[in-house]
Amino acid sequence: MTPIIKVSNLTKKFKDLVAVDDLSFTVQKGDVYGFLGQNGAGKSTTIRMLLTLIEPTQGTIEIFGLDLRTHRKEILRQVGAVIEKPDVYKYLTAYENLVLFLKISGAAKASKQKLMEQLDLVGLAERAHSKVKTFSQGMKQRLGVAIALSHDPQLIILDEPTNGLDPQGIADIRNLILMLSQKMNKTVVVSSHLLSEIELIANRLLIIDKGQKLVEGAAAELFDPAQTVIEVETLNNAQAIQLLEQSEWSAMLQPASANEIILKMDKKQIPSFHQSLVQMNIPVLSLQPRHSLEDYFLKVTTGKQHVEAFTN
């Protein structure tokens, strides 16, 4: 089956800064594809390249099996997006904004009733004829989603859709995404810097840092207890890594920054792994299994400097 999105070796440089570095991934039809990374990791740049707002320095993007460069209009007709803050024309009403963007989307003219239904879907029917400048951040966000969905696109790209929302707003967006995926069979790409949000909705995940891919895989696998992530701290990590690389455990070693030892294994293997460490004379200080991907994500992307960002 043709993937909905196929990104190959995508690179974007801003002068000396490499924002996205040789990134490749695929999104399949029906996926809720979680795109994770710290602020500044390159998520937004990647998403903007998917939406033709930024031109890649290198690499190719195929959406619906078509090259984005040569089939831009065709592709974008089937894409709906909310990029960061869902900014719309503040001097227009919610309804006017919806009509305006629907027109540009090249979709068939919708009846007033249809448009009101769409506003109702995001709970804005009552405020349809109020100017957007009177809206709260959450209402604007919901209007942004309504606009992204208005032309009934196949692919929906949401860049940090819960930014600035209260818990209720976050829950609403989450439910909406699940509904789009499960009931309407849409493909959704959703980015966030919060794993806790993605965890609950995504079936596939991509984690990037400094523009590079860290992990890509099915959520079921990444969250699977049989795929427990273990962090080992020793007196001499560099030496320990050397020894582990020559051992039976080498396949389980995960790429990490220098001097960090991370392995992925079934939880049941931990005792024998522990035994091996002793046998190899590795002086272990600590051995910590991680129960969710969040710790891993936290560890690999931030090195614990931004713990406060993950406490919610």
Place this chain on the structure above:
Amino acid sequence: MLPLRLCVKTNNTKMKKILLLLLSIIIFQQAAFSQDAMGLINKVKSKLDKVNDYVAEGRMKTDVSFIKAPAGKVKVFYKKPNKFKLKRDGGISILPKGGVSVNMSNLLTGKDFVAIPSGDSKVGNIPVKVVKLLPTSENSDVVLTTLYIEEATSLIRKANTTTKENGTYEMEMIYGKFASFGLPDKVIFAFNTKDYKLPKGVTLDFDTNEPVADRMKNKKGRVEISYTNYIINKGVSDAEFR
């Protein structure tokens, strides 16, 4: 428009008195010849006297170095003894002060002048007698008028008038169909003009560095009226002169 006035006013100058004194001596000495001049002028007058009133249509052209004006239609009304009115046929008229309203009959109306014969001359190819008219009234605006009269036809071919207020101007008359009434087909007024200049800052012209065409540098202004049609002695309402 100020018609040339030869009537009495109170305005004295020393120069004028001396001039008058000198002139009276000359006049006295050349009394006989002066009689001739008066005769010629009376002939001209009697010719003009045949006209009680007229309405004339004409085309007026202004030629002043710093004015670009299109030619326009004018209508001229005259009624004895000295009512004269030039009306433009719509549009704006820019005319030299005093000058254009002068016509021959009001030049010669009244008897408050002395005629001095000043020999023979030519206007174009036409031999003329030169007669100088000096107003006797001390406060007339006109200082001196020189007439160039063709004796054979009793037509004034040219007149030079010097005024106190409006400088000197020259009138040249070209006669045609209405010569028998002493009415010209074409009158050309020539007069001196002062400079015209507006500060550039006021106007912000598009083409400020454009040099003024050579012919426009000529300081002498001209107004030319070509009459196409006279309606003579058919009565003119006084209302026209208001």
Place this chain on the structure above:
Amino acid sequence: MWKLLQIELFKIFKRPRTYISFAAITALVGLIQMGLYIDGKSYVEFMLRDLSMSFEIEGNILNGYLVCYIILQLLLVHVPLLITLIAADLISGEANMGTLRLLLTKPVSRTEVIFAKFGAATIYTLLLLVWMAILALFVSMALFGTDDMLNMKSGYIVQMKSYDVFWRYACAFGFAALAMLTVAALGFFLSLFAENSIGPIVATMSIILVFTILSTLDIPFFNAIKPYLFTTHMIGWKGFFDVKVSEDNEAIIGSVQNLGKVLQAAGILVLHIVGLLIASVIVFKRKDVLS
């Protein structure tokens, strides 16, 4: 494309800012008309003071045609500000609001966006000029009547027959449209580089201000660069109010003294518009939208 233009116009005319320009022009024209209506005589006397020393000038000198000329002379210098307010905001304003990125993820090409936006700016400019023509010309004609028009230039006076004026205004407004579109194109081009509208508006105004001062200053050093400043050509509309004269200095009705020069100026303005528009397309197509 047509749809996009409609949308852009819809956006322009939904904003209160747009109507400020129309209100400003109404107020300014009204003020000038009121002033001239009350005290126009002394204004005319001032303009004609040199001439009336040796000439009698008769007729309705301060007629609608002259009043319109006075208004245009005073106002056309300031209209660029009103044009800039809209044009320099077209891209930067949307970048600032954040709507640009949403707009550009829609299936429309960036070239189309440029043309639709500039098209909308053009229509706005033309409507502003039409409104100005209605007020400055037609209302003045109704208030002050019509007669021959006297154009008092710095070196000479041009008299145009009343029936020889109207077409000149039609041409003058056409020319003014080119001049204002040049301003719009400049503001539009600069709006590509900023993410707030103040920057490009101020930049556009500054360029026009500096160029206009250089164009107006009569200093030999600056005279050399004048032909290269578009502002020098922006007052070309005045060229329609000068006539040719015949050999004996009679104004030729229906003629224009420096038609070649006026057309050349118009050509230069058109080149500016086209150049700036092409530059806008090139820049915009390459632009990474980061706002």
